Amino acid sequence: MGLVSAAAYETVETDVLVMGAGGAGLRGAIAAAEAGARVLIVCKSLLGKAHTVMAEGGVAAAMHNVAYQDSWEVHFADTMKGGKLINNWHMAELHAKESPERVLELERWGAVFDRTWQGRIHQRPFGAHTYPRLAHIGDRTGLELIRTLQDRVVHTTGVEVHMEVTVFALLKSEGRVGGALAYRRADGSLVLYRFGALLLATGGAGKMYRVTSNSWESTGDGTALAYEAGAQLRDMEMVQFHPTGMVWPVGVRGLLVTEGVRGEGGLLRNKDGQRFMERYDPDRMELSSRDVVARAINSEVEAGRGTPHGGAYLDITHRSPEFIKRKLPSMYEQFLKLAKVDITKQPMEVAPTIHYQMGGVRVDAETAASSVAGLYAAGEVASGLHGGNRLGGNSLSDLLVFGKRAGDAAAASAKKNPKAAAAGIDPAEIEHAIATLMAPLDRPEGENPYRLMAEIQDVMTEHAPIVRDEAGLAAGLEKLDGLRARAEVCGTGGGQSLAFNPGWHTAHDLRSLLVNAEALLRSALVRKESRGAHARSDFPKTDDQLASVNFVVEKTAGGMQVRPEPRPPMPEYLADAVQRSYALYTPEEME
Amino acid sequence: MADSDLDLRIWRGDAKGGELVSYRVPVTEGMVVLDAVLWAQANMASDMAVRWNCKAAKCGSCSAEIQGFPRLMCKTPIADYGDHVTVRPMRAFPLIKDLVTDVSWNYEVNKQIPPFTPSEKDMNTSEPWRMQQKDVDRVMEFRKCIECFLCQDVCHVLRNHDGKSNFYGPRFMVRIAALEMHPKDSLDRRPLLKGNAGLGYCNVTKCCTEVCPEHIKITDNAIIPLKERMDDAYFDPVRALIRRIGGGRKPKAV
Numbered sequence: 001m002g003l004v005s006a007a008a009y010e011t012v013e014t015d016v017l018v019m020g021a022g023g024a025g026l027r028g029a030i031a032a033a034e035a036g037a038r039v040l041i042v043c044k045s046l047l048g049k050a051h052t053v054m055a056e057g058g059v060a061a062a063m064h065n066v067a068y069q070d071s072w073e074v075h076f077a078d079t080m081k082g083g084k085l086i087n088n089w090h091m092a093e094l095h096a097k098e099s100p101e102r103v104l105e106l107e108r109w110g111a112v113f114d115r116t117w118q119g120r121i122h123q124r125p126f127g128a129h130t131y132p133r134l135a136h137i138g139d140r141t142g143l144e145l146i147r148t149l150q151d152r153v154v155h156t157t158g159v160e161v162h163m164e165v166t167v168f169a170l171l172k173s174e175g176r177v178g179g180a181l182a183y184r185r186a187d188g189s190l191v192l193y194r195f196g197a198l199l200l201a202t203g204g205a206g207k208m209y210r211v212t213s214n215s216w217e218s219t220g221d222g223t224a225l226a227y228e229a230g231a232q233l234r235d236m237e238m239v240q241f242h243p244t245g246m247v248w249p250v251g252v253r254g255l256l257v258t259e260g261v262r263g264e265g266g267l268l269r270n271k272d273g274q275r276f277m278e279r280y281d282p283d284r285m286e287l288s289s290r291d292v293v294a295r296a297i298n299s300e301v302e303a304g305r306g307t308p309h310g311g312a313y314l315d316i317t318h319r320s321p322e323f324i325k326r327k328l329p330s331m332y333e334q335f336l337k338l339a340k341v342d343i344t345k346q347p348m349e350v351a352p353t354i355h356y357q358m359g360g361v362r363v364d365a366e367t368a369a370s371s372v373a374g375l376y377a378a379g380e381v382a383s384g385l386h387g388g389n390r391l392g393g394n395s396l397s398d399l400l401v402f403g404k405r406a407g408d409a410a411a412a413s414a415k416k417n418p419k420a421a422a423a424g425i426d427p428a429e430i431e432h433a434i435a436t437l438m439a440p441l442d443r444p445e446g447e448n449p450y451r452l453m454a455e456i457q458d459v460m461t462e463h464a465p466i467v468r469d470e471a472g473l474a475a476g477l478e479k480l481d482g483l484r485a486r487a488e489v490c491g492t493g494g495g496q497s498l499a500f501n502p503g504w505h506t507a508h509d510l511r512s513l514l515v516n517a518e519a520l521l522r523s524a525l526v527r528k529e530s531r532g533a534h535a536r537s538d539f540p541k542t543d544d545q546l547a548s549v550n551f552v553v554e555k556t557a558g559g560m561q562v563r564p565e566p567r568p569p570m571p572e573y574l575a576d577a578v579q580r581s582y583a584l585y586t587p588e589e590m591e
Numbered sequence: 592m593a594d595s596d597l598d599l600r601i602w603r604g605d606a607k608g609g610e611l612v613s614y615r616v617p618v619t620e621g622m623v624v625l626d627a628v629l630w631a632q633a634n635m636a637s638d639m640a641v642r643w644n645c646k647a648a649k650c651g652s653c654s655a656e657i658q659g660f661p662r663l664m665c666k667t668p669i670a671d672y673g674d675h676v677t678v679r680p681m682r683a684f685p686l687i688k689d690l691v692t693d694v695s696w697n698y699e700v701n702k703q704i705p706p707f708t709p710s711e712k713d714m715n716t717s718e719p720w721r722m723q724q725k726d727v728d729r730v731m732e733f734r735k736c737i738e739c740f741l742c743q744d745v746c747h748v749l750r751n752h753d754g755k756s757n758f759y760g761p762r763f764m765v766r767i768a769a770l771e772m773h774p775k776d777s778l779d780r781r782p783l784l785k786g787n788a789g790l791g792y793c794n795v796t797k798c799c800t801e802v803c804p805e806h807i808k809i810t811d812n813a814i815i816p817l818k819e820r821m822d823d824a825y826f827d828p829v830r831a832l833i834r835r836i837g838g839g840r841k842p843k844a845v
């Protein structure tokens with residue numbers, strides 16, 4: 001074992017360790033601290049840079065400020081239908097009921113939202129939400145949420161933040177997680193965190209794909225660590241392609257174009273000028289759910305009706321320039337600066353881009369507890385709320401509602417297990433984890449991890465695209481096996497230094513990506529139907545039988561296992577709420 | 592589909608020293624400086640330290656000095672330059688490695704600013720708050736800040752030896768303006784501005800406004816109104832008295 005001896009780590013103790021400083025992590029940290037726990041947040045980047053800042057459109061909450069008919073029941077029904085009914089209905093219920101309170105609370109912490117003329121929080125329409133429901137501030141609602149929570153965290157006693165620290169292994173003792181090993185990015189020094197409870201809020205795994213709206217951080221660390229620690233994952237086949245990413249110029253491919261454009265009236269057209277959504281979802285048109293719009297654009301392109309750069313036109317020019325600049329300021333700026341397109345005069349060119357992971361750690365609806373004691377998960381890393389497809393705006397509300405619930409529960413759990421932090425962790429396990437982390441530094445001839453990451457992205461892009469099939473998925477799995485073997489012996493790409501060495505960091509990130517990618521392919525193989533974000537060309541129909549099944553992923557002695565798990569039926573009052581609203585499937589899915 | 596090659600010169604090194612290193616990067620259409628830097632990292636310099644997250648000018652991570660000018664790498668098209676471009680780390684902060692600097696001072700400053708504090712009455716009401724769009728619009732500009740710290744990098748007060756112990760810098764004038772002009776905030780941060788925040792050190796050169804990628808009019812809309820407010824409170828006892836008699840309401844920005 002090379003450069004660092006296993007003894008060379010610092011030990012830090014806390015009650016609740018929060019991994020990730022996006023919306024869910026910050027909201028969870030505040031809740032845990034308010035419940036009396038000492039809280040430590042570790043994040044891979046600087047505070048305030050998390051992926052939550054990318055959320056543009058708004059936060060969904062049935063406050064009925066704009067449409068008085070709105071209610072939690074309708075929000076619940078929209079969420080369930082959007083998720084094609086495989087959502088955890090209890091999570092969807094809690095989410096719909098509690099999000100208004102969470103939004104108002106944010107306002108009391110200093111967040112500023114756009115207003116109605118009477119001075120209430122304004123709400124904008126969004127894809128697959130029956131009523132205008134998204135509280136927003138221009139098109140930078142995520143930044144507002146992060147900044148508000150960040151300032152709250154900074155001024156909450158009992159919360160500390162360790163920035164640019166990456167956790168690389170979880171440690172258990174007596175079946176409970178009680179330790180996490182991490183390295184500091186700046187100098188490669190090691191820390192052992194010991195805690196009573198751990199809240200995972202690490203976000204998604206968009207880096208599995210080549211064209212993504214996600215940052216370097218989104219390597220699915222939380223999902224992978226939880227899996228390795230024995231926790232169950234769920235719905236891993238469900239990843240969301242956001243229908244509108246930039247396609248041109250090449251340099252900005254994948255960059256998000258907010259759904260707010262369509263919310264504010266933007267129209268989708270193919271190269272013949274036809275509003276093609278008429279053929280896919282005539283009722284909701286551009287404001288259909290994301291899975292439907294993404295597939296529609298995909299189909300248009302495949303049928304030869306795409307734009308010159310392989311996408312669709314998104315046109316908002318019928319709105320006044322003043323309106324566009326006020327409601328969509330960052331989109332206006334983004335296109336002008338990066339594509340030299342003035343969106344007040346010209347249409348945008350858009351195509352689907354990987355955006356969000358609906359699947360993730362399986363959690364209890366009320367407490368966000370995973371199947372491993374002491375381990376909690378909230379936000380994108382958790383699964384259940386969004387089922388087969390997430391509605392726009394439901395992610396920010398997810399962070400707030402379940403971030404708080406997870407923080408509360410983690411604090412209570414830490415309190416009940418005060419000794420957990422000190423309990424015995426096997427030193428051999430620590431040594432092994434550190435050796436694995438350090439190994440690439442000792443392999444100057446090893447393969448370049450950036451190249452391996454690009455190859456993983458190629459495999460997923462080719463084998464788990466918007467529309468999948470059995471042969472493709474199986475071939476993808478085989479290629480992943482090869483990549484895994486190579487990743488296990490890869491180098492750092494050259495640099496041997498511990499000081500801020502992204503090549504070395506990437507070598508470790510590969511391991512997280514591979515777990516996420518394998519879980520996706522395996523789950524996609526066994527869901528033999530098309531539902532939500534998961535479309536199969538060999539099983540194009542939605543199978544009603546599978547509406548009551550989730551696929552659960554687990555680590556076993558024989559490797560990764562996927563098994564179907566039936567979900568209990570909805571109680572009558574919830575089933576009624578879903579029944580009362582209109583058609584469940586689009587004409588496309590009924591065919 | 593390389594159209595041509597770019598001579599990308601990146602400052603490599605740490606606090607002890609370093610040098611500009613040249614990388615030949617194939618240019619593709621619409622490429623931004625960050626793409627070129629990351630290409631060099633993936634293909635030629637795996638251990639090159641650089642911060643980025645959103646690649647969409649929304650997180651403020653990728654700040655650097657490009658051809659000597661503080662900019663976001665993800666928002667700067669290569670096409671704006673010729674066939675060579677030089678990228679250096681921000682100079683106002685201690686260097687960690689390559690393009691990564693230690694910006695922790697900014698986080699410490701932020702902690703010293705008293706947070707948003709609504710009045711007792713607002714705090715205790717169970718009714719959702721009402722605010723007018725025009726009042727929201729006024730603070731919206733300041734709340735756009737992505738904490739890229741480019742304005743801090745360019746401010747000559749902070750660049751000077753000791754400057755950081757005198758002045759919080761433009762980013763935090765924006766922050767204080769956002770709090771002071773928040774329709775529901777009830778604190779008075781004028782003593783802070785006059786004291787530790789060191790607003791008096793700013794001599795309104797407007798360099799900060801010029802580099803702000805969010806186009807926040809830092810000087811005109813934040814600093815100057817804050818200066819007026821501070822001067823009112825400290826040098827015009829009569830007006831301050833009138834204000835106090837007039838119901839103790841906090842004066843709002845001009």
Ligand code: SF4
Nearest residue numbers: 746793795796797799
């Ligand atoms: S205007 Fe003031 S804050 Fe801005 S750069 Fe000049 S001195 Fe610094």
Ligand code: SF4
Nearest residue numbers: 736737739740742803
């Ligand atoms: S005010 Fe502008 S330049 Fe300064 S940190 Fe904020 S966004 Fe960056």
Ligand code: FES
Nearest residue numbers: 645646651653665
């Ligand atoms: S990477 Fe986020 S601002 Fe450049």
